Amino acid sequence: MFGPDDRLLIAVSGGKDSLALWDILLELGYDVTGFYLDLGIGGYSTRSKEASMAFAEARDAKLIVRSLAEEHGFTVPELAGLTNRVPCSGCGLNKRYEFNRAALEEGFDILVTGHNLDDEVATLLGNVLHWNMDMLARQGPVLEERLMGNAPDARVALVRKVKPLVRVAERETAAYAVIRGIDYIVEECPMVEGNVQHRYKEALTMLEESSPGTKHQMYLGFLTKAAPRLRDGLDVSELVSCATCGAPTMAPEDGRDPVCSFCRLRSLAQRRRDVGFRPRPVTARRRR
């Protein structure tokens, strides 16, 4: 996944997985910097930022903090309300965009995330429920960097992403964090209710309880038996620059200017805000 000379950027949320992983990487002597993105989800974001900052301070570790509202003018709840989308969907898009942008701007080779076995197997279940073949072909512990442009002007457009904890269960990272005295935030994001990933986790946990090892078996079996065959047929489209922000995106098939998903979402929210659109209040109980 990486070596001692790589400059790693780790996305931290203040939760057990990312702080446990950061702790491990620091202990092992890697050159790792934290990145905290403030999503503007009220007290939850405040407390998760504080946990991340306290962790960094106690270990004298480097931490970059950015705020979605300061960078782009919207918090996650505002975006969800203005665009009428499930909060988790916009949130995931924002994070992918901002993590990659921060890594590139700050000169990191590799983005590290704390996704654990439970996260990955829930994603996998979602991908097979929908038979999302592209997502299946790409799912794995390492997502290689993608270049944009042609030599000699080719540049990294999507930074390399690695997930060192994919074999480790949620309970195990929690146990590690407790043993190491890491002061992580236990509370869940208040907007998570109704999140499909949560339902997938519930279903898998039910299966795991009656057949211990189910999660491991499904995920590792996928990596060894199915993924190689699914990757064969993957159509890797060329990346182009978003006409608005310059970020990598796919060329539209209709020949129009390419605009990335992030800019499309942001511009929809901006247009609605400009005309005085009154967002539906986005609360934890909005969706089931």
Added chain:
Amino acid sequence: MFGPDDRLLIAVSGGKDSLALWDILLELGYDVTGFYLDLGIGGYSTRSKEASMAFAEARDAKLIVRSLAEEHGFTVPELAGLTNRVPCSGCGLNKRYEFNRAALEEGFDILVTGHNLDDEVATLLGNVLHWNMDMLARQGPVLEERLMGNAPDARVALVRKVKPLVRVAERETAAYAVIRGIDYIVEECPMVEGNVQHRYKEALTMLEESSPGTKHQMYLGFLTKAAPRLRDGLDVSELVSCATCGAPTMAPEDGRDPVCSFCRLRSLAQRRRDVGFRPRPVTARRRR
């Protein structure tokens, strides 16, 4: 799947799915004969045989009845006890073997079963939890016949199998059976507790309840998007005759005489019975 000139053999259990399907095929004027296999599971088998026979009699339909004990000397509970295997595992093997044998011996072109959407999607979930690539490549509404031997002596070794109800939910076949006044047996097999397929159904029903359409989406998405790609890589090994019973089986890699799974199971049970092995009692609560 079949035409008006095909001779169909339908496997009936006395339950809603197989009797509903038999009813539909008779109504549509197909040449269809029922096949009931008595598995020897106490009163449950007695009642399911009675339901199948009453159905046939009321419609003046042809029904072939065979008994596992009479054919091979063992009931499903006896086999499970002597071989120390989960009853459902041996039962499935027995049914596959006997259904195919009956179809060939009685001169049928096609074996029809009442598997519904809930059955198929549970099987699919099991196959992706284990990434059983061969099973995935073969799973579908139609399993083509397989020949054995070379022309001009080639003969059908595995009869064509079709499942007309794969798009129809369990509740729908139950509703159809009720509306048509079909007197099916409602009770479940008493040995089913702990059956993994049941747990898969529970997990899927949980997901279906929060996202209606999940089962359809998973199964039909599999057929259209994943199955064609998985079938590409399928290694179709040649079939050979079992040295004991002549049924089709795979050639062993070590060059020994081929013996089919059914004969291996039966001979294990026979050897243990011969030496006075005392089977563990197989009850509904034996496994979790």
